[in-house]
Amino acid sequence: MKVVVIGIDGATWDPIVPYIKEGELPGYAKFWNEGLHGPLLSTIPYITQPGWKAYSTGLNPGKMGVYFWSKIDWKDFRIRNINSLGFHGRDYWDILSDSGRKVAIIDMPSTFPPKKVNGVMISGFPHGEGPWVYPPEFEKRIPDSYPKEQIHLFTKNEDPETTMNGIERDIESRFSMAEMLWDHDLVHVSIVMNDHVSHFMWNNENIMLRNFKANDRGISRLLSRNRDGYTILMSDHGNGPIEDEFYANEYLSSEGLLVKRERRDPIISREKVVKIGQKTGLYSLARRLPDGLQQRIVKRVKNIESSMETGIENLLDWQQSRVIALDEGLFYVNPLYQEEKEEIIKELVSKLDAVRSRTGKKLYNRILRGKEIYWGPYVDEAPDVVAITNEIYHQRFQLSGYLWASEIPEEKMAYRTRQVAHHRIRGIFGMVGPGIEGKEITASIYDLAPTILKLFGVDIPEGLDGKPLI
Template sequence: MTETIVLGLDGANWALLEPWLDEGRLPNIEALRNEGVWTDMHSCFPPVTCPNWRCYSTGKNPGKLGVFWWETIDTDRRTLTTPDSRSFKSANYWDYLDDAGLTAGIMNLPMTYPPFEVDEFMIAGGPDSESDGYAHPPELGDRLDMEGYRLHPAVPVTSKEDRDAADAVVDLIRERLLTFRERLDDTDVDVAHCTVFYVNVLQHFFWRGEPTRRAWEVIDEQIGAIRDSHPDATLLLMSDHGCKDVETVFYANSWLEEQGYLVTEDTSDLLTEYGINKERLSKLAHKLGVHNLVTRLTPDSVTDRLPEDDEGFKREQKLQKVDWEQSRAVASGQGLVYVIDDDPETVDALVADLESLTDDDGNPVARQVMRREEAYDGPFVDDAPEIVFDQRPGVHTSGAIGSNPVFADAGQWEAENVRTGLFLVDGPAVEATEIDGPISITDIAPTVLHSVDCAVPTDVDGDPVPLFGDREVETCDPLPFDAVTDAARGDVQDRLEDLGYLE
């Protein structure tokens, strides 16, 4: 019998769901709230899928993992890389289950590609996963392929106009949870986990719009079916962060350039002056049926001078636009700023400037501005961006480099991540009637281990949530981890760009 089932609901918080709960659209989640215990949950900085799903699986903050966002900017080597599953320098809770002779089934957890050798199974997921070699054992992947299993939508949602693609995402979410239910029926594991990642993509592009509401109705229906099929299990709902509608887009690199912290090479010419970029040229060429001809005949000297889209230059190309000799800082997205040469005076000045920075309406951009030593703890703090700021709810911070204003109205995303997510637990073994919240995302791995009487490693940051009466919490020494890693492939980076995660 599966003792503990964890459903990861990417980007969910109670503030998002409350209107639908009040309208009776999510009866199964409401029933779990009435029968179980629930509270808010705080993610690690920044509140993003990567690294927070691995903060969940390890019980540790990014300073103990060595990964801080979807991309890492090395200001010494002037490179930009994207992490994969082996980039996180820690064992995960399923390793401790295995060490204790217990089993796990992990499905669709972001940042698990390539998959780990989990006893019983792992099916990688999230935008960083590829459609080959995504499952352990490998024959499980072959079986899923034969059944038509899909990691990603056939056509990605890339804008608020992609309604057909959004409908396909809703169908994908249903299929994902049906497959998870089949795995629960076919394989007895002590702990099972499934993440519903693509619901947050709908939230980003549509906020509480009709596609998002339908997706949550599907999720609620499947949660009810899981509860009915496994009434004796501890059922735990959690998220990696929450979300809120976007009020303001903050182009951090435009601000750094305006303030003199960042200097970029001049890329303006007649092409960019008239708004010509690769995205527009590609769409026009496809419309005229000459895309292959244009691609073959256009010189690199021309394409290299064009921004990817309206927001500017992307990925490695954007770093090529930085004048490294004259610049003092460069930003990634969602509140991360790298200071070149780790200059303490620049760090101090930037912290002060960001603390006083307001948008065009006079509202602060950041709720909190931290040096990396304040945001993180652990042996890999020196690998973190020098400055981390918690963007005000309603602010989306873009890391694009290009001819953008410092502030703009909501762009392609309708909603951005916030630090407050959700936590809910129900089941016969749960004796608590309330939780002193909010809890931390780093508390959940210890809680999962404790739920099946497995020892909790002594190097985690979190503590088991007191749910199971007087059950004693046992501890154990940390296990070693596999530190071999490769940067994610180009097609993974392209997918992250399509979704708006990398800019």
């Protein structure tokens, strides 16, 4: 028996269903019309990491020990990125490997560095130094058409139709790899660029439809190959339109809860680097270079972006800052102020509850303690406060110099366009196969690991946070 899992990063049914009804997306339609289907509720926060690992482990962040892409290291005053080694808990394919099943995991975020499995793991972003494929020798079999990094990004000076051409090729490469590894009992493939398209092109109907069709072509191919097995369609979270983005650490600074150090601009700013690249045509040229050279350029550019855009740690006065925010409504009280923690939290909650957007709308729908949301042995590492935003807003943690993204002049937006959509808690779920009844349900992302283990007839470990859907 074969189980195929197709993970479409950031997918949601809302914009897809109208095209299903028009007959444009036969692959998606198979799940919607004939399978078990409906919304898939994500983690809080509803973001790529920890969302994907919640799917593969069946555990909430309090049991995995990961709540976001990064973790605050209070000892060394750093904000450190987290890779696959930072998660606790076993992925369901580890259990399948132990039972003798062959597994193929393709491009799932949060899987670098790759772990040993009974089969093949091609790790997904973010990558770092070292092997990105298990077994390492399999890398030689990966065709040039499968790029390690997917570099086709929507920028201010690039025709979106041209960018979409590259994204379509990247999507095709992932589905082709799934077919290449078809002899495995489990085949999981992630399509991560759907999320990027949604963030920046949500209002561009033609680009969105091209994206849906590119995914649908691959979905249809895998469905036709797996007529006698089970195929699951899922996403780590959904997406939807937003009005603005809120820079939480700038707000904390304005309220005296965070203290910034004197900012020293680099001799060559990020904006200058970007403008040089755009004016000289270097960005367009880079996309025509050999794949290996492209990957090295991407790595260098990402290092520059990290230090110039997201590296706030050198801009903070760690001793004087009482609260620090990460993205997605996560707030942490500085342990140096442990004795005052409860008073600080009360002050923080009161201030956050009063925040209004530039158009007068309430920013946060709910403000909770981390321990009200998460449970498990690593709940002490949870954020002290989790503020769940009104879904038409997104919280960012960068120190941009502005409270709201809509205040930032266009010329200071560097090379990217503004985000017009961001994550929602309701992702996408569908399942077809022998004996699966076509009906609509609401599922949890924690339900998928136990469901897949049950399909294979493998014992489900105790302590998972989901239940089988069949």
